[in-house]
Structures are given as C-alpha cells and as structure tokens.
Amino acid sequence: MTDSIHITRRGGQKSRLTLKAREMMEAWLFVSPTVIGFIIFFLGPLLAVAYYSLTEWNLLTQQATFVGLANFENALLENPDFWHVVRNSVIFALGLVPLNMALALTLALALSRPFRGVVFFRTVFFAPVVTSAIAWAIVWKFMLQGEGGFINQVLALVGISGPNWLREPNWAMAAVIITRVIKMVGLNMILYIAALQAIPRDYEEAARLEGASRRQIFSMITWPLLAPATLVIMVITTIGSFKVFDHIYQMTGGGPENGTLVLAFYIYQQGFKFFNVGYASTLAMIMFAIVMVLTLVQVALRRKGME
Amino acid sequence: MRAALTGIVASALTLLMTTTSALATDLRMTVWTGSEAHLKMLNGIAESFKARHPDVNVKFETVPVNDYTQKLTFQVAGGNPPDIAWMMEDAAPAFENANLLMDLGPTLKAAEGYDFADFSQPAMGLWQKGETVYGIPFSTSPFMIYYNKDMFDKAGLEDPLALAAKGEWNMTKFQQVAKKLTEANPGKWGFEFKDGEGYASRMTHALLPPIRAYGGDIWSNEECGFDKPEAVAAIKQLHDMVFKDKSIVPPGEQGDYFSGNSAMTVNQISRASKMAEAGFNWGIAPLPGGPGGESPVIGQAGLVVFDQGKNKEIAAEFVAHMTNKENVATMAQFFPPARKSVLEADAFISGNKLVPPEMMKNVAAAIANGRVHPAHEKAPQLLAAMAPRVDALWKADADVDQAIKGICSAIQPLL
Numbered sequence: 001m002t003d004s005i006h007i008t009r010r011g012g013q014k015s016r017l018t019l020k021a022r023e024m025m026e027a028w029l030f031v032s033p034t035v036i037g038f039i040i041f042f043l044g045p046l047l048a049v050a051y052y053s054l055t056e057w058n059l060l061t062q063q064a065t066f067v068g069l070a071n072f073e074n075a076l077l078e079n080p081d082f083w084h085v086v087r088n089s090v091i092f093a094l095g096l097v098p099l100n101m102a103l104a105l106t107l108a109l110a111l112s113r114p115f116r117g118v119v120f121f122r123t124v125f126f127a128p129v130v131t132s133a134i135a136w137a138i139v140w141k142f143m144l145q146g147e148g149g150f151i152n153q154v155l156a157l158v159g160i161s162g163p164n165w166l167r168e169p170n171w172a173m174a175a176v177i178i179t180r181v182i183k184m185v186g187l188n189m190i191l192y193i194a195a196l197q198a199i200p201r202d203y204e205e206a207a208r209l210e211g212a213s214r215r216q217i218f219s220m221i222t223w224p225l226l227a228p229a230t231l232v233i234m235v236i237t238t239i240g241s242f243k244v245f246d247h248i249y250q251m252t253g254g255g256p257e258n259g260t261l262v263l264a265f266y267i268y269q270q271g272f273k274f275f276n277v278g279y280a281s282t283l284a285m286i287m288f289a290i291v292m293v294l295t296l297v298q299v300a301l302r303r304k305g306m307e
Numbered sequence: 308m309r310a311a312l313t314g315i316v317a318s319a320l321t322l323l324m325t326t327t328s329a330l331a332t333d334l335r336m337t338v339w340t341g342s343e344a345h346l347k348m349l350n351g352i353a354e355s356f357k358a359r360h361p362d363v364n365v366k367f368e369t370v371p372v373n374d375y376t377q378k379l380t381f382q383v384a385g386g387n388p389p390d391i392a393w394m395m396e397d398a399a400p401a402f403e404n405a406n407l408l409m410d411l412g413p414t415l416k417a418a419e420g421y422d423f424a425d426f427s428q429p430a431m432g433l434w435q436k437g438e439t440v441y442g443i444p445f446s447t448s449p450f451m452i453y454y455n456k457d458m459f460d461k462a463g464l465e466d467p468l469a470l471a472a473k474g475e476w477n478m479t480k481f482q483q484v485a486k487k488l489t490e491a492n493p494g495k496w497g498f499e500f501k502d503g504e505g506y507a508s509r510m511t512h513a514l515l516p517p518i519r520a521y522g523g524d525i526w527s528n529e530e531c532g533f534d535k536p537e538a539v540a541a542i543k544q545l546h547d548m549v550f551k552d553k554s555i556v557p558p559g560e561q562g563d564y565f566s567g568n569s570a571m572t573v574n575q576i577s578r579a580s581k582m583a584e585a586g587f588n589w590g591i592a593p594l595p596g597g598p599g600g601e602s603p604v605i606g607q608a609g610l611v612v613f614d615q616g617k618n619k620e621i622a623a624e625f626v627a628h629m630t631n632k633e634n635v636a637t638m639a640q641f642f643p644p645a646r647k648s649v650l651e652a653d654a655f656i657s658g659n660k661l662v663p664p665e666m667m668k669n670v671a672a673a674i675a676n677g678r679v680h681p682a683h684e685k686a687p688q689l690l691a692a693m694a695p696r697v698d699a700l701w702k703a704d705a706d707v708d709q710a711i712k713g714i715c716s717a718i719q720p721l722l
Contacts, residue, residue, distance in 0.1 A: 059384045060405040146559040167506075167559040167701070253507060256558075256698035272377055273687050 046288075052281035059275035071282035082283075084258060085266040088173070092262055093241040095177040100237055101230070103185045108192030109218075122193070126186035133183070137250035140179045141166065144251075169259025172252050176260055180247050184240070188233050195229035196222070228302065235298035239291050263287050334365045334622055336391040337379060339372040344580045345641055352637065356628050363621060365391075373508060376687075383407060388613040390622040394442055396607040396679060397686035399433050403441045404684055409612040412440035414623035421627055422648075430645035433682055434609050442609030443630050446642035448575035449673030450501070450516055450604045452595070456588035458570040459484075462491030467571070467592035468666065478520050481595040482544060485554035488570040496562045497554035499569035506558045510690070510697050515604050515680060516573060517541035522599025526681055529722045531715035537599060542700070543707055550703040558701045575606055576670055577641045579661040591666040593673060603677035608642075643674050650674060685721050692717040 017025070028035075053071060057064035075082045111122050128136065143150040144165040152162035165175040199222065207217050245264040248254060254261035254269065261269075267287065271280030340346065346367060353365035368389065370378050376398040382388050394402065402408055416423050426443070434442040452467050459466045464484055470476040485497030500506070505513030514533075515525050523537030532538050549555045556562030556569055564572035565581050573594065582589050594603055610629065612622045628634065635644045636652070640659050644650050650671060657664045683689055696717050700710035 058405075059380055060401055060407065062384065062405075142561070144559075145561060146557060148560050164557075164559045167698075253694075255507075255694060257695040269691060272381075273691065275380060 049281045049284050049288075052278055053285045055278040055281075057276075057278040057281075059277050064278070067278070071279050072286075074279070075282055075286060081258075081261075081266070085261050085263055088259070088261055089242055089263045091173060092177060092244065092260075093238055095173070096180055096241045097234060097237050099177065100181045100185055100188055101233060103181060104188030104233070105192050105226075107185065107189040108196055111189070112193045112196040122190075125189055128183045129186040131183070133246040134250050136183050137179070137247050140175075141251050144175050144179075166252055167256050169257050172256055172260050176247055176251055179251070180241075180244065183247075184237075188237060191229060191233055192226070195226050199225045231301050232298065235294055235301075239294050242287065242290060242294075263290075332360075332363045332618055332621055334363060334390040334618060334625060335368055336365060336393075336625075337368045337370050337375075337382075337389040338393045339370055339375045340577070341369045341371075342577075342580050345577070348637060348641070352629055352634050353625075355634075356625055359628075360621065360624070363625070365625060383613065383615075386615070388615060390616045390618050391610060391612055391626060393445070394609050394611045396433055396609075396682050399442065399609060399611075400682050400684040401686070402611070403436070407614060408441040409614045409616075409619050409623060410439045410441070411443060411612060411623050411626060412438060414620070415440060415443065415627050415630075418624070418627035418631070421631055425632070425646045425648050427645055427647050427650075429678075430607070433607060433679065442611040443626060444607050444609045444645040445630060445635075445638060446575075446577070446606075446608045447645040447674055447679075448577060448606050448608075448643045449670060449677045450512070450573050450575060450594055450606065451670060451673065452571055452592045453564060453574050453578070453582075454571045454590050454592060455564070455567060455569075456590055458488055458492050458495070458567075458587075460588075462488050462570075464488065464491075466590055467595075468590050468669075471592050471669065476593065476595050478517060478541070478544060478595050478597040482548055482552065482554070485548060485571065486552040489552070489554040492570065495567075496556045496569045497552075497571060498548070499556045499562050499564045499572045501573045503556065503561065503563055506697070506701055507694075508690075510693065511680065512573070512604075512606075514538075514542065514545070516594045517545055517597070519602040519604060519678070520595060520597030520599055522597070522602075524681065526683075526718070526722055531719045531722060533711050533718075534715045539708065539711055541597070542711060546700070546705070546707050549701065576643060576659075576662060579659075580641060582661065591662060591669065593669045601676065603673035605674065605677040605679045607679050643670060683722070689718050689721050692721060 052064070054066060054068055055064045056067045056071070107125055111118055111125070146152065146164040146167065149162070149165070151165070155162040163171045166172050203221050203225075204217055207221055212220070242262075243264050244262060245268065248260055248262055248265045249268070252260040254265050263283065264287065267280050267283045270276045270283060338345075338349065346369075349367050353367070356363060356365065375393075376395060379389075379392055379394075379398075388407075412423075415421055427447075430444050430447045431440075434440060434444060454467050456466055464487055467476050467484075470480060470484075481498075488497035489495070500513040501509045504510075511525055518525060518532070518538045518541045521537040521541040523535050523541065524532040525538070526532050533542070545555065549557050562568040564570075564574075565578075565585055567585070567587050576591065579591070593601065596602075610626045612619050612626060616622055629638075630646075632646060632648060635646045636649045636654060638644070639649055639655050640661065644655070649655055656667045656671060659667050662670070693714055696710060696713035699705060699713060700707060
C-alpha cells in the first residue's frame with residue numbers, strides 16, 4: 001500500500017521516491033555515521049589483519065611476501081613461545097575470573113540494599129574502574145617493590161617477610177591478577193547490583209515466611225535467579241582477561257622470565273618491538289578466534305537460558 | 308565602504324601570510340630529549356641556520372626515549388617520516404640495511420669549510436659503509452661513573468676521581484667502596500645501574516662495562532661473549548654485589564642516584580644537566596678498570612636524513628650545519644664530539660659549564676680509548692631473547708653459570 005503513495009513536493013512536483021524508499025534512505029542516513037565508523041575503524045582493519053596474517057611483512061623494509069598459512073603453522077606447531085604465552089593467558093583468566101566474580105558478588109550483596117552511606121561505598125569500589133590504568137599500575141608497581149615496598153613493609157609489621165612480588169614469576173602473575181581484580185571488580189559489582197535489584201522482593205519474603213534461612217534463600221532463590229547475569233559477567237570478564245595489556249605493559253613488561261607474557265602483550269611485542277607485522281597479525285587472528293568462540297558460547301548459553 | 312576596505316585589507320593580509328607560509332620550508336626533526344637546556348641549544352642552532360636559509364624553520368619533536376625507535380619506525384611505515392632524526396646506535400644497522408637513509412656524503416663533503424675528515428674514523432664506523440655516509444654522529448658519549456660526593460664524605464672514603472688519579476680505581480675497589488657506602492648510608496645503596504633500568508631495558512648497559520673491564524665483551528664477531536671466562540667473572544662479581552653485599556640496587560627496588568638514593572651510577576655527560584637540581588655535591592670519574600685494563604664504553608647517537616623525505620636536500624644541509632665545527636663545539640657541553648679538532652681543543656676540556664676540567668679530561672680520554680656498545684640489526688630481538696634468561700640470573704639463589712649459558716643459547720641463533 002505504502003509503495004504506491006507518492007509524495008507531493010511543495011509547488012506540486014511529485015517525488016520520484018516512494019515513502020518506503022524515503023524511509024529507508026533516512027534510516028541509512030541516521031545509521032551511516034556508525035556504519036562508516038564501523039567499516040573504517042573495525043571491519044577494514046579486521047580484513048587487513050586477516051590478509052596480513054598470511055604474509056611475512058617487515059615494517060622497516062616495507063616488503064610483504066604472501067606466505068599462506070606458514071605463520072599459523074609457525075605459531076601453532078613450531079614456536080614453543082606461543083603455547084607458553086597461551087598458558088600464561090589461561091592462568092591469568094583462571095585466576096582473575098573466579099576471584100573477580102566472587103568479590104563482585106560479595107560486594108553487590110553487601111551494597112544492593114539501601115543503608116546510610118551506601119552510595120559512598122559503591123563509589124569507592126567503582127572509582128578504580130574509571131581510574132587511568134597506567135596510573136593504577138605505576139602506583140602498584142611502587143607499592144609492590146621488594147623490601148622497600150609499602151605492601152612488604154605492612155606485612156613486616158605482622159612478622160611476614162613478603163616476596164619480591166614483581167621479580168618472581170609466580171608471585172608476579174598473582175600480583176598482576178590481584179591488582180587487576182581490585183581495579184575492575186567495581187564494574188561487575190554494579191552489574192550484580194542491577195541483577196539483584198531486578199529480583200522481586202516477594203520471593204525472598206515468601207521464603208522467609210516459610211522459615212528459610214538466609215543461606216537457603218541465597219542458594220535456592222537469589223543464586224539461581226542471578227544465573228543469566230552471572231553467565232554474562234563470566235563471559236565478559238573472561239574475554240577482558242584475554243585482552244589484558246596495559247597492566248602487563250606497565251607492571252612487568254611480560255617478565256620475569258616471561259612469567260606474565262600474555263597473548264595481547266606478545267602480539268604487541270612481535271608487531272611493535274620486532275616489527276614482524278605478519279606474524280603479529282596471525283597472533284591477533286588467533287586471539288580474535290578465541291574471543292569469538294567465547295562470545296558465541298555466551299550467546300548460545302543465553303539463548304538456552306531464555307528457553 | 309569602510310567594511311569593504313577592511314575586507315580588502317584582511318584578504319591581502321591572508322594572501323600574504325599564505326604566500327609566505329607556502330614559500331617557507333618546515334623541517335621536522337625527532338629527538339629523544341625533553342631537557343629544556345638541550346632544546347634551547349638545538350633551537351639556537353636552528354635559528355643560526357636561518358642566516359643562510361631564512362625561509363627554513365626547524366621544529367624539534369620530542370619522542371620519549373623508551374619508545375623512540377618504535378615510534379620512528381611507525382612514522383616511516385606510515386609514509387610520514389621526520390626529515391631528520393636522532394638515531395640510536397642499536398637501531399642504525401636495521402635502518403641502514405632497509406635502505407631508508409639518505410647518503411649524506413655528497414652534501415657534507417660539498418659544504419663550505421666542513422672538513423669531513425675531521426670526524427674520527429672509529430666514530431664513523433657505524434654510520435659509513437664504503438663511500439656512503441648514512442649518518443653523522445652528534446654524540447660519542449662515554450659511560451662515566453657519577454658519584455655523590457656527600458655520601459663518600461659521610462663514609463670517610465676517597466672518591467672515584469681521586470682513586471682514578473692514583474691509579475687505584477678498579478673493579479675490586481669499586482666493590483669495596485660500594486659496600487662501605489651502603490653500610491654508611493642506611494636505606495641507600497652504593498651503586499645503581501644506568502637509569503635504574505639495569506634489569507630491564509638497559510640490561511646490556513649494566514653488564515657491558517664490568518665485562519669489558521675484565522677483558523670480555525657481550526658479543527663480537529657474531530659470537531656470544533657472556534659465557535667467556537672474563538664475562539662470567541664480571542657477572543659473578545655483580546651478582547655478589549647485588550645479593551651478598553647488597554650494595555647495588557636490587558631488582559624490584561627504586562634507588563635513584565639523581566634523587567640521592569644511591570652513591571654511584573653509570574651515565575653519560577648529557578645527564579649532567581640533571582645535576583643542577585640534584586641538591587648534593589657530585590663528580591664524574593672514569594669507569595673502574597679491571598684485569599682487562601681500562602676499556603671505556605661509548606654510547607653513540609647519530610643524525611640521519613630519511614630518503615623518502617620531501618625536503619631531504621635541505622635537511623641534509625641542516626645536518627651539515629648542525630655538525631660543522633662551530634656547532635659541534637656548542638653541542639659538546641652535552642654531547643661529546645666525534646670531531647677530532649673539537650675533542651682536542653682546550654674549550655672542550657675547560658669550557659663546559661657543568662663539568663669541571665679535571666673531570667672533562669677523563670671524558671676526553673674515555674672517548675679516545677673507548678669502544679662503542681656492540682650494535683646489531685636484530686637488537687630488539689636480542690634484548691627480548693635475553694630478558695627471561697637475565698631475569699633468571701638476578702635472583703639471590705640463581706645458578707649463575709647456568710643462567711649465563713641460558714643467555715648465550717638464547718641469543719646465539721640471532722647473532
């Protein structure tokens with residue numbers, strides 16, 4: 001029906017466009033800034049990286065040679081560093097995700113109900129999220145110095161001799177994870193608070209009238225109802241943990257003994273320090289695949305949850 | 308009418324300004340110094356270039372030293388290189404081999420009164436291949452010991468300058484003095500590696516001077532030198548100083564010399580500009596000698612012009628101007644010269660505003676006798692390959708011999 005409507009312009013001239021065509025054109029005009037930005041800043045570079053991953057490209061000589069899947073073979077089958085780096089990334093994620101989520105949920109449970117000063121505490125725990133990551137890492141790097149560091153001096157007061165946090169591989173990984181958790185936990189806390197506040201109070205009141213304990217209310221009502229939010233938070237945090245770069249760059253530089261050399265930092269090293277742009281692109285494509293799989297898992301689980 | 312006149316005048320002025328700016332040539336030069344004193348001196352040299360080329364403006368762009376080569380590379384790859392750049396010695400081979408640098412030889416040799424032969428041949432080694440001149444060194448700066456005189460006095464010790472004058476400044480004395488300084492200044496250290504980066508970006512700068520003092524090198528002729536007996540002895544001494552004597556700032560600690568937290572460090576005379584605000588008495592002395600004799604280490608930096616630059620001819624002329632005798636003498640207060648005439652002139656020894664003549668004599672001697680830090684086309688890869696093995700070395704309970712073997716097995720394939 002609309003197809004047949006012709007718009008009459010001022011002065012009696014008929015527009016050649018149908019209403020639907022005009023609406024489509026307007027719609028495209030409205031979304032064009034986003035679409036253009038997406039193409040220039042995301043799709044274009046993504047396709048370029050996909051192509052570069054099949055080349056051996058030295059940035060200095062500006063010579064790119066097509067090598068097919070040789071870079072992928074090198075990364076996945078020949079280069080032991082790659083699997084060491086993947087292992088580090090997995091350890092980082094396994095350390096960060098449960099710690100972050102447990103702390104976020106605890107804080108959310110404590111701060112989801114209104115009480116005097118609740119806004120202050122929420123702000124305090126959220127503030128690190130909006131703090132500059134580099135500034136955060138620099139401050140922690142100072143605090144985590146060996147004998148002279150603030151943390152070790154505090155530990156010394158209670159008779160504990162702290163390690164040289166950022167110079168011992170295992171402690172360095174732990175230190176990076178914990179400081180990252182403290183920085184980012186506020187974001188997940190807010191997501192959990194929103195999810196908790198969306199649970200109708202009637203369920204809890206009904207359970208309480210039936211004589212349920214606080215633990216039972218949490219395990220049988222709150223936790224199951226938080227499952228969709230938990231799933232989203234888990235996937236987002238896992239993806240974020242695979243992309244960590246700034247913390248590693250500033251606090252450890254991938255050391256000591258490559259103990260904190262994670263995938264994103266390794267890509268940076270290959271591309272920006274050694275100028276092996278082809279190989280760095282290959283690594284970026286592998287990371288893209290990992291993140292894509294995690295995202296698809298999230299989508300699938302959410303669909304399943306909604307059914 | 309009045310409005311019309313105003314419009315005409317405004318248009319004429321705009322046209323004039325546009326024409327003038329269209330005629331002017333802007334040269335961009337990247338440097339890694341942000342020091343006010345250095346930039347003031349460089350701007351002065353750019354201003355004096357206007358006497359012959361009034362239409363040429365030179366702008367100095369500071370790029371932080373840690374990212375310098377990386378940012379320069381990306382500017383080149385992005386098709387927007389600077390016209391002129393300072394270049395670090397370790398980056399030079401890669402840029403030369405990629406044919407990115409202009410041959411400055413014809414311009415320099417044609418410049419009036421330039422005297423190209425005045426540059427010492429060893430200093431040109433890194434920048435010249437046959438007749439092609441890829442760059443010209445503007446800084447041939449030896450590593451020196453900076454010491455905090457107040458901390459030496461507090462410990463009742465003779466300072467390194469006095470010890471050097473007596474011929475007693477060697478690696479053994481260095482260890483003894485560093486230990487006594489640490490004991491006499493609680494909470495502070497006897498020695499800090501160069502720029503506090505000896506366990507990270509300056510790991511070779513930390514290890515090279517003692518290794519050379521023992522008669523070794525970190526690598527030479529494509530062969531790793533860390534596992535040679537001389538180098539092993541030097542590294543073991545440093546390891547003892549860090550973990551047994553606790554006289555060197557250990558990994559993971561901050562002990563900045565310039566803030567008065569360490570009694571000695573190694574650095575170049577360009578850092579003398581920082582000493583004005585240090586707030587303590589200080590001095591410069593040679594590096595301690597050792598079984599290998601005195602063998603100073605020189606850090607070098609050169610001026611290069613990019614071949615793809617639009618104004619490369621005029622940029623090369625600016626390099627010729629910047630490195631003529633007069634300007635090399637001006638820069639010598641911060642950047643020791645590679646020109647023999649300037650190096651041998653009294654003005655170099657006695658004309659430095661920051662460093663007294665008795666100390667500058669040692670700087671001149673170190674330039675004359677020193678060898679540059681080994682360069683390599685794959686310097687970034689070598690450092691990255693070394694880093695985890697060097698980390699393993701810097702532990703109190705490290706198996707030093709094993710860690711050293713690890714360093715060599717990591718870098719030998721790249722060499």
